[in-house]
Amino acid sequence: MLGLPKRTLIVIAVLVGVIVLYVIGSNKQAGNANNASPTTPAANASQCRVTVTADVLKVRAAPDVKSAQVGSYKQKAEVDAEKVTQNGFRKLSEGHWVSNDFVKPIAGRDCG
Structure with a gap:
């Protein structure tokens, strides 16, 4: 087939498969980075987004240090958040809370 040894065809097929998986994975990561946030600049400016100020910030299941x-997030990570704060914690999403002492709202974002 194509005048190439069977082993060469298998290697080429595997390489093509790896490249396809890489491209598919890259597209999914780019989509997940947006977290389904609005794409218009005006809408983005109204959504709360924070920067992590701690070296490592633990994400808890509930607004409680015992939760x-x-x-976790590393220092300087930027994360979408909600305006909701409770018990000294800021809600990032359902079941994801961080200490409000270790996040700083990004300028121009409405974090309430």
């Missing part, structure tokens, strides 16, 4: 840790 289970469900993730």
Whole structure:
């Protein structure tokens, strides 16, 4: 087939498959980075977004230091957040809370 050894065809097929998976993965990451946020500049400016000021910021399942840790962010990470604060914690999304002492609203964003 095509005058190439079977082994060469298998290597080429595997490489093509890896490239396809890489491209698909890159597209998904780009889509997830937006977190389904609005794409118009006016809409983005009204959404709360914060910067992490701690070296490592733990994400909790509820607004309580004793709540289970469900993730973490490194310093200077930018994260979409909600205006909701409770018990000294800011809500990022359902089941994701961070200490409000270690996040700073980004200038021009409405974080209430």
